[in-house]
Amino acid sequence: MRFPEQEVMIDYTNYRGIRSMRRIQPLKLEFISNDYHPDKTWLLTAVDVDKGEVRTYDLSEIRTWFPAEQR
Numbered sequence: 001m002r003f004p005e006q007e008v009m010i011d012y013t014n015y016r017g018i019r020s021m022r023r024i025q026p027l028k029l030e031f032i033s034n035d036y037h038p039d040k041t042w043l044l045t046a047v048d049v050d051k052g053e054v055r056t057y058d059l060s061e062i063r064t065w066f067p068a069e070q071r
Contacts, residue, residue: 006023006025006026007023007024007049007066007067007068008023008024008025008026008065008066008067008069009021009022009023009024009065009066009067009068009070010022010024010057010062010063010064010065011063011064011065012060012061012062012063013037013061013063014061015037015058019063022048022050022057023048023049023050023068024046024047024048024049024055024057025046025047025049026044026045026046027046027047027054027057028035028044028045029042029043029044029045029046030034030042030043030045031043034056036056037056041058041059041060042058042059042060043056043057043058043059044056044057044059044062049068053069
């Protein structure tokens with residue numbers, strides 16, 4: 001189920017250094033580590049709307065974000 005009013009666009013650089021715009025629906029924010037981020041950091045768990053899967057995003061790698069409808 002999608003809730004477009006909860007979608008945001010993020011300008012994100014992943015762990016490989018690849019920068020892209022992602023349309024997401026945030027789910028939760030945690031101070032944790034994972035396979036891609038071995039040191040604890042603030043990770044945003046969100047649905048990547050275009051990929052149709054749940055992903056994690058390191059907050060320190062989000063350059064900007066804004067409501068998706070402003071795109």
